[in-house]
Every structure is written in structure tokens, then in C-alpha cells.
Amino acid sequence: MHIHTFRAESLQAALQQVRDALGPDASVLQTREKRQGRLGLFTRTFIEVEATLDVPVPSHFADRSQSTERSSSAGQVGDKQISLRTSISTTDSSLVSAACSARASASHSVDAPTPGCSEEMPSAAMLEVQADLLSSGMSPSTIAALMREAVEQGRGEPTADAVDAMNNPWALRGRIGQRIAKRLKVAGSIELSANKPQVVALIGPTGAGKTTTLAKIAAGFRFDLGCRIGLVALDTCRLGAVDQLLQYAELVSAQLEVVSSPDQVNAALQRLSDCDLVLLDTAGRAPRDAEQLSELHRFLKLAQPHSTQLVVSATSSAAHAAQAVERFSVLAPTNLLITKLDEAVDFGSWFTLLERTPLSISYLTHGQQVPQDIMVASARRLSSLLLAPLPYRS
Template sequence: MSPRPRSTSRPGPRLDDELAAIRRLVGQVLQSSRRVEARSAQAEAPATTAGPLFDLSLKLLESQVSTDLADEVTGAVRDELGAGELADPATVRDATLRQIARRIGVVSTPQPPGKRADGRPSVIALIGPTGVGKTTTVAKLAATCKLRYGKRVGLITADTYRIAAVEQLRTYAEIVGIPLKVVLAPQDIPGAIDALADCDTIILDTAGRSQRDAARLDELGEFLRAAEPDQIQLVLSLASAESVIAAAADRYGALGPDRLLLTKLDEAVDYSVVLNTARRVGLPISFVTTGQEVPDHIEAASAERLARLVLDGGSAWQAISGGR
């Protein structure tokens, strides 16, 4: 028998996933190796370099802040402070918090936009992968717009793949007193916006898509083009592994988000992901969600508060959240 010809087809999705997992593992090993090298270099440094900044540098590394970012932060602190100030723990800590906060971009005016110049409602679209809590976040954001900022808010949901999600959002809308329209296709969007013409702001809930599903992401792009949103907020969960967040940010970046909305801050394993993600994605953070309750557990992002979480971890969360 003649030998069977070798297949020349592309690796299947399973092999692609395995290769991606291997690449992530290699990256984690290299990152861990760089941390060990950084600790060794600092340990072997002259005694004059030790002190509060040395301790905080190790703390950042142990908190899983990327080596490059930790070096950048401590280098900036060293440049900012004089020799005498570098010997004072409180001064060094304050400077470190400032440098971390400067690297966490936040939206300067989180208040949602009102009507456009032509009198039509502004549109805020929320996009993101499955499992990030997007529908609950839509309800929280809508309630915040109405109750905190006094906006007349309408909701449009295109998340018809999950009947439960539509019913969940409908229940929230009825409780808060917000009109809701359900659309099945991109061509339904203009009519839904017209039906909500009395609103100041419309929030568009979209179906969660796997970042690996290119066809579904293309379909999501069609919904966005039909809606012509004033804002596109990329929703990412801080409870996810950092590699998962990075992959989602890379794929959804093609849809043109202009800000981040970070969910499940209360479930984050470590808070370095806030700083690492902010640097990787390069978008300002608008809001963070801090629990399950609607509308209470959402707040405008504060670079200073997030910096405290990055530096102090769980102890800062207890202080900020009041132990909830």
C-alpha cells in the first residue's frame, strides 16, 4: 500500500487553543524568571540602595505587577525624590502611590453624555466576552445614569442569544422605570433608537462573544455600525486570569472601544491586574463594579483608590469597601 498523504490543512481549534496555552505558559515562566532575577539583582545591590523603595519594589513584584512596570514605577519614584526623602517610608509610599495612579488612566468626567447636538439621544454600547457580568452591569449603569446623574435613560438589548439575559434586563428596567427595546438584527437598531427619542441616553447591551469566534465578532461589529454609538465601553472581568483578559482585550480592540469598564473588583485574585491591564490596553477606565447589588455596586473609577489596591491588596479592599 502506498503511504497515506499527509494533511496540509491548518491546525484545528483545539490545537490552536493548546498552542495558545503553551505560549501563555512560556510567558508566565519568563515573567517569573525575570522576577527572580530582579530580586537577586536588588539583593546584591549596595546597601545604600536598600530601604523603603527597595521594600516597595519587592512588594510590587510579589503582587504580580509586571517586572517592567515595577521597574518603571520605582525608577520614577527615585527620580522624583531626593536622597533624604528616599529614606522616609511614608514619603516613599506616597510617591509610589502617585506613580502607580499616573499609570492607571481613568475617565476624567464619568457622567454619561446627554442628547446629541441634533437632539437625538446619545448611545453608549457595552461590549465584551461572555461571563464578565455585562447584563448586570448594564442595569447598574442605567440606574446610575438615572438616579445619580438625572438622565432620562433607555435600554436596547441585542443579547437575544440568552433568553434569561433579556428577561433579567427587563426585570431591572421595570424596577428602575426605564424603557427597554429588544432588537434581533442590526437593521432593527435605528427603529429602536427612534422609539426612545425622548431619552437623553441609550445604553446598548450586546451579546457576549468568545474572543475566538471571529464570525460572531464580525456580527457584533454590524450592530455597532448600525447604532453609531458615542461611546463603546469594553467590559472586562477582573476575576478572570490575566492571560484571558489580555486575549479578550486584543480581539475586542478591533471594534474600537474608547474606554474600559472593569467588573468584579471584589472577586479579583490580585489587584495587579488593574495596573497591568490598564497599561496593556491603553484605554481610560470609566467605572468599576464591586459586587452584585443593583444599583449600588458600581462606582466611577478612581486612579488613587485603584493604586491603593495595587499596592496594598486585600487590606486596602477591606478599608475601601468597609469590609463588605
């Protein structure tokens, strides 16, 4: 590997030298602050950047995979609409069974039958809610189970309220939403430490939105709480990625460290020891690539983050998200951070994953604006998103 060294008065100027000399595909290996002068007199501080062109970076891969995913998603939307029409017209037998059972339970608790009610068929409200849940991506078996639980929830209520819940779509959605919320685990915001920097790592598949999410978190803590922020780019980084991080670092007045090998981790963190919050940005990893995950594990083992956020895009299918949770478990993530909810098509299909994963959900993002488009996850908010048949809007 042929390593080039560039020096300038600022990191931005040094990166411009890298771009001019090696082109936009160069990889930044390390950045460091150095001082020049004799015997401590007339000392001048400058930035030194090491870069190379020898590390192959398939920069087209992310764009191609995202384009493929978008095309696939578009096809899935069309297929989903056809499937949804079929599901609603035929109505899955498990849904009919659950709805009829619910309606019968409610009706039997009232002395006189409600006009227009039939114990043999689900009410219009039930069918409406079922259609919404199907269109959100939730499976028929999950919908049936939630419907039964919603009925059980009302057994101790006045009979009129129980019947109303079966005939009022908003009341029924509210009951189902409560059942969903009780099954979800949320973590709350990142907690700062009084004695030392809180170190938080963001990991996840390529294209999940880690760097933009890092910027949103950094800006929130900087502007809302006045925290001192440090940013670290772990592993060999493309020049474009470092440029993006540099822009975010300037936005929040943060010091940026670029680390290309594990033996540089401790020194970088030591230089950020006066920060309140240090955020570690990592390169995207393919969940199936064990070698890449092992390499990232070596960095994280030395960094010893207080929390590790697994960043997963809501545009992914539930199956792909579950695979990411399983594969990235070797890195011991502590939380799940869900991005791109504004682009999600069938987020309801994630319910089983979110219910079963041991990871608590920390943050939700829903757009590209920094720092606005991020919120601390709450069970109530997640429940409403899982129930919504249309993409989230802030």
C-alpha cells in the first residue's frame, strides 16, 4: 500500500489536497494534529492526513443496491396492493373467526342485541381495522391474535363499552394499539456520564443512514444541551465519507478523528477525553460478511462504547431487518435505532421482530433534515406507526 501524507492548517484544506492529488476515490487512513517549532518557540499547529488509493472501494455498490432495493420495493408495492385486495375480498379465515368470536362475546354480554348486529359476521368496524392492518404489512395471524386480545381486554368493562369497541373503528384501533405498545421495549435517550465521555457506536448494514443519524444525535445534544461533541470515523474511510463527517463536525463544533486501524483507537479517544459525548461512525457492513463483522469487532473491542446502536432502515423488509439483528448480534448491540420511517411501505410487518428482539428501541428517524427529523422512541409512537397503513409523515 502506497501511503501519501498531506499537511494543511485545517482538516478541510488537507482533504482538498487529497482530492486534488488522488481524486475523489481516495481513502483516508488517519488524521492527526501536529505541532511544528523549536524548543516550544513559535509553535505552529497543523493537520496531517494520510491517504491512499490502494484500498479498493466498490463505491458503486451502495448506489446499485439501493437502486435495486427501490425497484424491488416498487414491485412489492404493486404485488401488495393486489394481495391486499384479494385478502380483503376473501377475508382470511383466521380473521373472520377472531372477529366473529369477538363480536359474539360482546353481544352475549348485552341483554338485547344491537340493531344491525350479527353474531355470524364481523362488524364493518372490524373489517375496516383488519383492512388497515393488512395494508400496513401485518400478518393475518398476528391481526387475529390482537383482535382476540382486544376483546379479552374489555371483558371487565361495562357491556355497552365492549359492544362500542367492536363497532367503532377508532375505539378498536385504540385497544389494539394498547396491546401492541405493551409488547414493545424502548430505551429512551442516550444518557450522559458525569465523569467521562459517553461513547456511543453506530453500526449497521450499508445504506441504513448511520452517518446522517449520527449528525442528528450530535446536533441535538450540542444545541439542546450544550454538550461538547467528539466524532470518530472508525475503519478506512472514503474521502467522500470523511467530507460528510467533516461538514457535520463543523455544524456542531465537534472535533473529528479518523481511525483506520485498531491500534489508533485509544489515542483518538484520549484526544477526545474532554468531550461529553463521543459518537463512533462505522462503515456499512453486509450482514452475511463474517470477515467484515470480525474486523469491526476488533475496533469496538478497543473503543469499549457504553452503548452500541444497531441502525436499521424501515425500508427493509421485516425478514432483512431480522437477519441484520441476528448477524450483528456478534457485535453485542445494546439498542435498535430505526431510520427512514418516512419511506416505509409495510412497517406493520416488523411487529413480530420488535416484539421478540431483546434489543430496546432508542430512536426513530423520519427524514434527512438535521437535526429535526429524529425522535426518542416511545411505545405509543411505535404502536401508531405499526398500525398506520400509509408512510409516516412528521
